[in-house]
Amino acid sequence: EQSWTETAAAEAEFVASISCSGHGRAFLDGSILDGKPVCECNACYAGPHCSVLLPGCIADADSGDPMFLEPFWLKHAASSTIVVPGWHRMSYEFNDGSLLSNQLESQIRTLHAVVGNAVTDGRYIVIGGGATQLLHAAVHSLSATNDRFSPARVVASTPYYPVYREQTEFFNSKDYKFEGDTSVYKNKSVSQGKFIELVTSPNNPDGKLKKAVLQGLSVKTIHDLAYYWPHYTPVPTPADEDLMIFTLSKLTGHGGSRFGWAIIKDEAVYQRMLTYMSLSTYGVPRETQLRVLKLLKVAIEEQGKEMFNFGYRIMRNRWIKLRKTMLTSKRFSIQELEPQNCSFARKVREPTPAFAWLKCEREEDKDCNAVLHSMNITGRHGSLFGAESRYVRLSLVKREDDFDWLLKRMKMLVSQENN
Numbered sequence: 001e002q003s004w005t006e007t008a009a010a011e012a013e014f015v016a017s018i019s020c021s022g023h024g025r026a027f028l029d030g031s032i033l034d035g036k037p038v039c040e041c042n043a044c045y046a047g048p049h050c051s052v053l054l055p056g057c058i059a060d061a062d063s064g065d066p067m068f069l070e071p072f073w074l075k076h077a078a079s080s081t082i083v084v085p086g087w088h089r090m091s092y093e094f095n096d097g098s099l100l101s102n103q104l105e106s107q108i109r110t111l112h113a114v115v116g117n118a119v120t121d122g123r124y125i126v127i128g129g130g131a132t133q134l135l136h137a138a139v140h141s142l143s144a145t146n147d148r149f150s151p152a153r154v155v156a157s158t159p160y161y162p163v164y165r166e167q168t169e170f171f172n173s174k175d176y177k178f179e180g181d182t183s184v185y186k187n188k189s190v191s192q193g194k195f196i197e198l199v200t201s202p203n204n205p206d207g208k209l210k211k212a213v214l215q216g217l218s219v220k221t222i223h224d225l226a227y228y229w230p231h232y233t234p235v236p237t238p239a240d241e242d243l244m245i246f247t248l249s250k251l252t253g254h255g256g257s258r259f260g261w262a263i264i265k266d267e268a269v270y271q272r273m274l275t276y277m278s279l280s281t282y283g284v285p286r287e288t289q290l291r292v293l294k295l296l297k298v299a300i301e302e303q304g305k306e307m308f309n310f311g312y313r314i315m316r317n318r319w320i321k322l323r324k325t326m327l328t329s330k331r332f333s334i335q336e337l338e339p340q341n342c343s344f345a346r347k348v349r350e351p352t353p354a355f356a357w358l359k360c361e362r363e364e365d366k367d368c369n370a371v372l373h374s375m376n377i378t379g380r381h382g383s384l385f386g387a388e389s390r391y392v393r394l395s396l397v398k399r400e401d402d403f404d405w406l407l408k409r410m411k412m413l414v415s416q417e418n419n
């Protein structure tokens with residue numbers, strides 16, 4: 001029988017009961033009007049109940065904010081909700097002095113065993129404030145060896161996730177420097193110094209499964225496997241690399257929880273990443289770890305079939321609709337990806353990546369984002385990925401409202417081709 005949690009439960013249920021016409025949501029920490037949290041409307045909707053459609057609004061396909069899984073968590077509210085008492089884990093450390101919950105570490109290992117997308121036996125795990133923090137922790141840790149090769153050359157294959165360049169340049173360390181496209185160094189000799197290659201598989205923005213390009217003793221590799229989940233790609237085999245990074249953002253859609261983890265083979269690298277986490281933030285909040293533990297338990301229910309099939313169905317339907325829309329277009333093309341065997345689904349599957357990598361095929365359409373802007377569509381400029389401006393990345397992982405708007409506008413663009 002509820003007692004001291006009654007108030008917390010009542011508050012949560014009350015805010016969940018506020019209807020925002022299915023085009024928004026009220027939150028416990030949202031703005032208050034007349035004593036009630038107000039509806040925070042999805043793009044293109046407005047009004048106190050988000051019932052007013054804004055006809056001329058922009059189809060925003062820029063951010064990879066993975067809200068497509070929000071309906072799954074609304075449906076699984078009971079099994080995915082936690083109550084966090086004021087006295088919950090107030091200490092800086094767990095009883096064993098660590099910064100990572102043993103339960104959570106074990107749950108992460110179980111998750112990868114259920115999905116079959118990564119080897120974790122005999123590997124160390126470090127958690128961080130999103131893959132974003134772990135990426136820098138990894139670059140810092142792999143570059144911080146005192147050898148004559150300094151600074152380490154940080155490289156990634158074009159098109160690459162823009163944060164790799166932005167983050168490396170921002171921290172501006174003497175130990176590493178972003179040097180761009182990996183292919184430039186493919187056949188260079190070791191005398192070119194030490195390399196840190198960032199490998200993204202499936203890749204952001206084009207969804208391709210990638211392997212390291214550079215080989216050799218002077219090359220360290222970071223595998224960013226943010227999208228190596230069944231929602232987005234067939235999972236042929238468990239990844240088994242020296243340093244692999246995953247994020248809750250793309251697994252469950254909880255980008256706002258700022259949680260990621262690295263799976264590391266080498267103990268010295270593990271210790272350096274632990275030191276980085278200790279000195280940068282002294283770990284991930286305990287409330288976050290409790291929530292992630294709960295979410296991962298739901299994610300592996302029914303051997304993962306619940307959440308991953310839910311996510312895959314949405315992404316597959318979106319790709320079917322988008323490909324149908326683009327079928328007759330001569331002006332635009334999107335990436336074609338080969339079906340592959342998926343060990344999780346136990347069958348061959350088409351990739352359903354998080355992003356469409358759209359190319360403007362006409363010679364004159366050199367700035368593809370500008371072409372899309374003419375139809376009130378915003379994507380992410382191809383040049384940010386080290387690619388030509390005739391490419392644009394379109395996010396397919398946002399809310400249904402966002403995808404519907406994008407599709408509507410793309411249909412109008414394609415239909416204009418024949419006018």
Ligand SMILES: C=C(NCc1c(COP(=O)(O)O)cnc(C)c1O)C(=O)O
Pocket residue numbers: 062063064065129130131132133161200204224226246247248249255258259260
């Ligand atoms: C949100 C977006 N990317 C997140 C991302 C991240 C960041 O994940 P976080 O855990 O949310 O910090 C890391 N690696 C890759 C390849 C990613 O695509 C985006 O590209 O719009």
